[in-house]
Amino acid sequence: MLENLPYFxxxxxxxxxxxxxxxxxxxxxxxALISQIGTYIISAGGKRLRPIMTILAGKAVGYDDEKLYSLAAMVEFIHTSTLLHDDVVDESDLxxxxxxxxxxxxxAAAVLVGDFLYTRAFQLMVASGSMRVLEVMADATNIIAEGEVMQLMNIGNTDITEEQYIQVIQYKRQNCLKLPLKSAQFWAKLPPGTNRP
Structure with missing residues (x-):
């Protein structure tokens, strides 16, 4: 893979x-409000780490198709929707x-636009025609939602254990990082028995 670094x-x-x-x-x-808020949150930039991981994972397994860009957008929409919801739950201002x-x-508007981005990601998944990618995304987003609720349940809980805290983080963030890798791999239609991340 390192020999391909100049290419990337x-x-x-x-x-x-x-x-x-x-x-x-x-x-x-x-x-109009959906477009306005959606454009605002997307234009904030960020590292686009998840789309980068999606592209690199797809190309690493030989998948080089225009659908890879839709997959990367799906992953970014899911991530962005969780950020919108997080900011509401955390009462964040910045x-x-x-x-x-x-x-x-x-x-209310932030939560509903977060829902819009989330469902838009699923529309892109359905358009991809890959039931396996849809399954991976659905499973991951369900676990992410559970992590959000676990975090909510522990607000102000000074008795939370390190293990419980790490579990919340794993549910919320680890799946956001696994998602691009698994999805790109399944979209590439790797043969059965291939190691999966």
Missing amino acids: QRHLPEDLAKVNEVINRAVQSDV RRGRATANNLFGN
Whole structure:
């Protein structure tokens, strides 16, 4: 893989630009407030770590198709929807040095646009035609939601154990990191018995 590093350094910006095209198209809605909040949260930037992981994982297993960019956008939408919901639950005012969506538009609007991004990700999954990717995404997002509720249950809990705290983190974040790797691998239709992350 390291021998391909120059290739990735050269082509990754192009790949990310294609992912951003999918994201910018898919975040639009006939409902103006959805487009406004969606564009606001997406334009905040961020590292786009999950789309990068998705692209690298897909290409590492030989998958080089335009659908890879939709997959990367799906993963980013799921991640972004969890951030919108997190900011409401945590009553956050700032994220990445900018006012949070809930701070600017209110909690209800932020939660509902988070739901929109989440369901838009599932629309992209269905359009992909891969039931295995849909299954992986559905399982992962369910675990992420459980992690969010576990965190909510432990707000102010000074008796939480280290093990419980780590479990919350694993449910919320580890699946967001596994998701791009597993999805790209299944989309590449690797043969049965291939090691899966």
